[in-house]
Amino acid sequence: MNAVSSIELRPFPVRTALVVGGDSEIERELRDILDPDAWAIQRVPNNATALLTAQKKGFDLILTSEKTSGREDIELLRKIRRIRPHTRLIILADESTPGDVITSMREHAFSYFSKGYSPDALAVMIRHAMEEPCWDDGIDVLSATPEWIRILARCDLKTADRVLQFFDEIAELPTLERTAVGMAFREMLVNAIEHGGRLDPNQQVEISYIRARHMVSCRISDPGEGFTLDEIPHAAIANPSDDPVRHVEFRNAQGMRPGGFGVLLAQKLVDQLVYSEQGNEVVLIKYLDLEPRQAE
Numbered sequence: 001m002n003a004v005s006s007i008e009l010r011p012f013p014v015r016t017a018l019v020v021g022g023d024s025e026i027e028r029e030l031r032d033i034l035d036p037d038a039w040a041i042q043r044v045p046n047n048a049t050a051l052l053t054a055q056k057k058g059f060d061l062i063l064t065s066e067k068t069s070g071r072e073d074i075e076l077l078r079k080i081r082r083i084r085p086h087t088r089l090i091i092l093a094d095e096s097t098p099g100d101v102i103t104s105m106r107e108h109a110f111s112y113f114s115k116g117y118s119p120d121a122l123a124v125m126i127r128h129a130m131e132e133p134c135w136d137d138g139i140d141v142l143s144a145t146p147e148w149i150r151i152l153a154r155c156d157l158k159t160a161d162r163v164l165q166f167f168d169e170i171a172e173l174p175t176l177e178r179t180a181v182g183m184a185f186r187e188m189l190v191n192a193i194e195h196g197g198r199l200d201p202n203q204q205v206e207i208s209y210i211r212a213r214h215m216v217s218c219r220i221s222d223p224g225e226g227f228t229l230d231e232i233p234h235a236a237i238a239n240p241s242d243d244p245v246r247h248v249e250f251r252n253a254q255g256m257r258p259g260g261f262g263v264l265l266a267q268k269l270v271d272q273l274v275y276s277e278q279g280n281e282v283v284l285i286k287y288l289d290l291e292p293r294q295a296e
Helices: 024-033 047-056 070-083 098-106 119-131 157-170 175-196 246-254 262-269
Strands: 015-020 039-044 061-063 089-093 111-114 139-144 148-154 204-211 215-221 272-275 281-287
Touching (some): 024 119, 061 119, 070 089, 098 139, 111 157, 175 281
Parallel strands (some): 015 061, 061 089
Antiparallel strands (some): 148 204
């Protein structure tokens, strides 16, 4: 018997995804993302059938229907996780409140998208759900109301994307302020995870979000040793006025990824960016002008 004929042929492991509802567009997007040779997709009409199906077999990924409310999908998630604790479930909701999003975080939804979401953002999150190991210990809710949220997040960039998506759903802000706060928050969170936490999944950053009547505040605390703004040669904020791209040369020499504009960008997007004395905590403050403007 030759070596080739003695090789034992084993079936290729196929992963499974469950899509709730009759939205053909969602299923088509999912088929474009998932490798058809590695994934089998099953569709069910509603949450009740999804629960019965998930009780009989486990799924690597579940997407809820856009036609249901966040509250209905959270109840589905809660029931499924009682029997299959590590199920990756992404909520797509037609109706949602910040309270629903917070509850979904407590119940360990993988992600949450309400009406008007970006298909590209959903595609990124689906890919994260396919790749992220031990994902459901990545975000821990310490305390939360729609006005004040405190969480711990694992120091990896996929978890950062999940945090940002949840907070984008929670933030009830005018469009311009929502975009500005979201971009500044992303830059500071990635900095904290990359430089403070050194992308170590055993480390965590602490995040607080406060929504007052005329102000939004985000605080990020990382486990690093801290720094001062004039001692970070990898960042554009530390460049001398006569050498505005010095940090690019430093990053190239150190083999760092392109970037370094995070702090500078965040300073332009929010009203105040305040660091602690040690430098491992930062607070972003954005003031809100919510009074109706008088016609000139």
